[in-house]
Amino acid sequence: MNIVTLNSLSKTYPGGKKAVDSLNINLEKGEVFGFLGPNGAGKTTTVKLLNGMLSPTEGSCRIFGIDPTIAPEKLHALVGVVTEHAQMYQNLTGIQNLVFYGSVFGLSTKESEKRGLDLLERLELSDARDKKLSSYSTGMRQRLSLARSLIHRPQILFLDEPTSGLDPESAQNVHTMIRNLAKDHGITVFLCTHQLRYAQEICTRYGLMENGRLIAEGTFHNLRSSVYPGMKIKLKAQGVPSDLPCRKIGNLAYEVEIESEKDIPQIVRKIVEAGGEIYHVSAELPTLEDIYFTLTRKKEGSI
Amino acid sequence: MKSQMFAIIKKDLQGITTNKRMFSTLLAVPLVLSVFIPTVFILVLHFAPDESVNLQKLLEMLPINELEEDLSLSIIGLVLNYILPIFFLIIPIMAATVMSATSFVGEKEKQTLETLLYSPLSLKEIFRSKVLASFLLSMFVSAISFVAMLLVVEAETKLTTGGFILPDMKWALILILVSPAISLIAITLIVRGSAKAQSVEDAQQRAVFLLLPVLLLLVSQFTGVLFVNVWILLALGIVCALLALWLLRKSMDDFQYEVLLK
Numbered sequence: 257m258n259i260v261t262l263n264s265l266s267k268t269y270p271g272g273k274k275a276v277d278s279l280n281i282n283l284e285k286g287e288v289f290g291f292l293g294p295n296g297a298g299k300t301t302t303v304k305l306l307n308g309m310l311s312p313t314e315g316s317c318r319i320f321g322i323d324p325t326i327a328p329e330k331l332h333a334l335v336g337v338v339t340e341h342a343q344m345y346q347n348l349t350g351i352q353n354l355v356f357y358g359s360v361f362g363l364s365t366k367e368s369e370k371r372g373l374d375l376l377e378r379l380e381l382s383d384a385r386d387k388k389l390s391s392y393s394t395g396m397r398q399r400l401s402l403a404r405s406l407i408h409r410p411q412i413l414f415l416d417e418p419t420s421g422l423d424p425e426s427a428q429n430v431h432t433m434i435r436n437l438a439k440d441h442g443i444t445v446f447l448c449t450h451q452l453r454y455a456q457e458i459c460t461r462y463g464l465m466e467n468g469r470l471i472a473e474g475t476f477h478n479l480r481s482s483v484y485p486g487m488k489i490k491l492k493a494q495g496v497p498s499d500l501p502c503r504k505i506g507n508l509a510y511e512v513e514i515e516s517e518k519d520i521p522q523i524v525r526k527i528v529e530a531g532g533e534i535y536h537v538s539a540e541l542p543t544l545e546d547i548y549f550t551l552t553r554k555k556e557g558s559i
Numbered sequence: 560m561k562s563q564m565f566a567i568i569k570k571d572l573q574g575i576t577t578n579k580r581m582f583s584t585l586l587a588v589p590l591v592l593s594v595f596i597p598t599v600f601i602l603v604l605h606f607a608p609d610e611s612v613n614l615q616k617l618l619e620m621l622p623i624n625e626l627e628e629d630l631s632l633s634i635i636g637l638v639l640n641y642i643l644p645i646f647f648l649i650i651p652i653m654a655a656t657v658m659s660a661t662s663f664v665g666e667k668e669k670q671t672l673e674t675l676l677y678s679p680l681s682l683k684e685i686f687r688s689k690v691l692a693s694f695l696l697s698m699f700v701s702a703i704s705f706v707a708m709l710l711v712v713e714a715e716t717k718l719t720t721g722g723f724i725l726p727d728m729k730w731a732l733i734l735i736l737v738s739p740a741i742s743l744i745a746i747t748l749i750v751r752g753s754a755k756a757q758s759v760e761d762a763q764q765r766a767v768f769l770l771l772p773v774l775l776l777l778v779s780q781f782t783g784v785l786f787v788n789v790w791i792l793l794a795l796g797i798v799c800a801l802l803a804l805w806l807l808r809k810s811m812d813d814f815q816y817e818v819l820l821k
């Protein structure tokens with residue numbers, strides 16, 4: 257069953273900027289959807305459209321069958337949202353903020369406090385729970401926002417750069433948490449991020465945006481095979497026979513384009529049989545980053 | 560009304576009462592109006608030589624039935640029942656203006672509005688919570704001022720004239736109906752203005768422009784109404800209350816998140 261459906265969703269801002277252009281995306285339960293793209297691609301705009309903060313100029317979207325332009329308050333009970341502009345109260349402490357948002361979602365003070373303390377613990381903010389938000393650092397605020405978005409145990413999370421401004425350790429921690437929420441609790445996650453290395457670790461599917469358009473979509477495997485049909489291996493060897501399709505890239509270093517892993521033993525055998533010596537063989541799989549750059553560049557080149 | 564709305568009301572009220580400086584200013588002005596002004600009046604009356612003003616004549620011109628034996632007492636009664644009630648139309652509105660003018664735009668400036676909009680409350684419910692928070696504050700300030708005024712006026716009357724004068728029926732009507740209704744109208748309009756404003760200053764200016772003519776009208780016309788009779792006052796109160804409820808229902812019909820966040 258599709259939990260999120262975007263149907264030629266488009267948004268043109270009053271100034272005339274077409275920020276989102278005919279998006280069609282479907283998300284299923286428990287997916288972690290990595291929504292990628294350069295600055296100004298339209299990611300935040302999409303998140304706001306999906307939560308009813310903006311009204312689409314064309315097309316529509318449904319989340320749990322709810323149209324956010326019609327019943328946003330019903331939708332909000334089911335979703336947790338973190339965006340850059342959704343801040344909390346400076347004059348309240350960490351836990352006071354969480355208790356407030358908990359009660360706005362209809363939880364009792366006691367229950368909000370219990371959940372709040374638990375979330376603070378998981379996000380390593382326990383020491384700062386009684387400090388005013390005004391004394392929080394950027395990364396601490398960011399983590400408190402994530403705690404806030406989880407207080408009512410939403411079924412879907414919209415996270416717009418939830419780890420920008422976090423140190424590597426906290427970012428790792430937050431990503432692990434997001435992955436576990438999806439895996440163990442079946443929460444669907446819509447994650448906008450620029451941190452491709454982490455995205456590659458936790459996302460089950462990706463959408464790549466550029467200039468408001470979705471230029472590629474699919475699992476890591478889909479994307480990779482569409483961009484790099486084959487793979488590369490790197491070799492460090494002496495006495496490589498010249499009939500092998502190796503490209504010399506340095507002293508004793510070679511690069512070979514192959515179709516799949518199955519080709520590796522054959523190449524190794526050929527070198528050994530020809531009396532060569534192998535010091536190192538590694539398969540070079542393109543990372544999400546490689547794919548991202550290839551896709552965004554390809555697009556630029558074709559325009 | 561949803562219980563979640565109380566969370567917003569509580570948060571807004573705490574926000575204003577924990578800001579000590581703001582809250583003391585908020586209380587100071589009403590107290591000056593309701594305590595200081597009557598005091599000055601009673602003292603002047605007490606120390607001024609009787610002959611300097613022809614009070615008797617003045618009183619006879621007014622439609623008051625039973626004159627007290629003590630002239631000063633009659634005058635104090637006049638002030639208490641015909642002049643001071645006007646303050647209680649102004650005080651609650653003044654007390655609520657700052658809070659209601661910042662209600663939406665204040666959250667917008669602190670970037671907490673979007674977070675609030677992600678709540679399971681509709682825009683209308685958030686709007687009503689904001690209005691109600693300001694309204695409760697205004698009624699609280701108004702009640703405190705009334706008690707303070709009554710205590711001071713009674714004590715001073717006792718000291719200067721030895722007599723004793725009670726507020727009449729109209730007071731009850733004003734405190735329970737007319738003043739809350741007029742405050743609610745003003746607050747609803749100011750909160751609505753706050754939702755449209757781009758900055759806190761902008762919202763406060765809007766509020767002042769909205770209120771000045773209203774306050775002038777109240778001050779200039781209301782004494783007349785007080786002299787007429789209780790029924791007219793009651794009718795006026797009911798009309799204002801209905802208008803307030805209508806405004807509260809209708810406001811925000813034309814609002815969307817997008818407009819609010821702009």
Ligand SMILES: Nc1ncnc2c1ncn2[C@@H]1O[C@H](COP(=O)(O)OP(=O)(O)OP(=O)(O)O)[C@@H](O)[C@H]1O
Binds near residue numbers: 294299
């Ligand atoms: N309120 C607005 N009015 C007009 N144009 C806007 C508005 N908000 C965003 N835009 C424009 O819409 C486009 C998409 O912006 P958006 O914020 O969705 O990008 P993004 O993908 O989130 O970028 P980033 O990675 O920098 O967060 C940009 O060109 C931006 O200038």
Ligand SMILES: [Mg+2]
Binds near residue numbers: 299300
């Ligand atoms: Mg963005």
